[in-house]
Amino acid sequence: MSSPEESFDDRTRIFRRDDTVPVAVQEQFGHYLVVIRGTGLGLRLVLGTDPLTIGRDTQSSLVLASPDVSRRHCQVELVSGEVYVSDLNSTNGTYVDGKRIEGRTLLPDGSILELGQHVLKHERRSLREVQEAQELDRDLEAARNYGLSLLPPPILAGPVQTEWFIVPSAKVGGDAFGYAELDSGSFMIFLIDVSGHGIGAALLSVSILNVLRQRALPGTDFKSPSEVLANLNAMFRMEDHNDMFFTMWYGVYDSAKRKLVYASAGHHPAYLVSADRTSVMPLKTAGPLVGVQENHRFQQAATEIAKGASLHVFSDGVYEIEDKEGRQLGLSEFLPLLRQGPVEGRNEAQRIYQNVREKARPGPLDDDFSYLVIKFQ
């Protein structure tokens, strides 16, 4: 039985605030810098009477131990209710809303402060808003951790080895990937990229990931890439999923025959790189976005796998970047990176990420960065 303050139906519960509870007549506001990318993600710094310094120096108010940040990089201060930022002759500059600053510059409410790969946002908030934001951050962090927990651990030994690196552009992203043995001789590999970013895309991404992890597609031979794509296409119609769709690359490696069968749906090619890195072969079939065209018959193709070759499967956020001059880069500018040699102390996916970061303009990448490397011994 419901109380006067509540009403129920099967799905909805509405609580009404008790009007006898006094509300604060006047809320106190504060100014905050929130880390939205880089070291200390989610950290909320209060701007008070003392200036706040940011840099590599351990005496800084916010220490960012990163090579693209100077020892004393910038200073943020609150003056007469306004927030200003000053660059302290840093090597790589300080940016406000994408523009490099000179001298003391106003940092308006909601503006973005960038130092190398680190991004902070100025927020003017009441205590209540801060508490709500912190609660939302905790929820998003839990969602992010759940998504990451579904990704398989790297395989560091054996005939098929794996490495990967993923950086969501928002706190949670719409990319996911996986791999697993289907039986003793077959190894499944896939990557999905759901349209958009954020929690909506992440929810769909996790749904698809769980279907694939549990092989929960009725009547599907998971050794047949075209069949997997066709049945996912039927299960995840965009009309049934808030108009969202996804791209996908799916392959199955037969270790006895050293053969890879693969299919793609609205996804750019994966690339097979020879052991000596002189050959970079695109692996792609023509297929529409998953969930968009009903009853589409997907194609698949096959290729032989030479010893020492590696398969690179990645999302479009890896190469659709703007460079430091504001030019839009694409796949053709990215592909030469695949021929470059390894870097000590970084796996192949991390090396690619570092190379992309060096090409990209400062600040977060525009899209999720997901990179999977499969090495065939």
Next chain:
Amino acid sequence: MDIQVTLYEEIARVKLRGRLDSPGVDQIASKFTASVVPDGRNTVVDLSEVNFIASMGLRLFISIAKSLKRQNARLILFAPQTQVSEVFNTVLLHDLVPIVADEAEAVRFAAV
């Protein structure tokens, strides 16, 4: 992102300028949809000044094309730049939405 919508006879002409990424789509989606979907107008879209398209841009075109189709109307895109055209080819967008070289061809398509 900028949008201009002009109506003549039974056709809506939409001119887009800028990046069709998530922020860009947020800026124009409501106006675009509200201008063409309720009346079920045949719509031609000039993409000559769109230099980038992300998945949210594709989603906008696909959603509008499907909505118009339910009303026996069509969405036709024309003059995409090379990089945008490559994305359309990767996702086989032409299976759902006609993509032609110029406005005259797009208008002819709309009239069929």
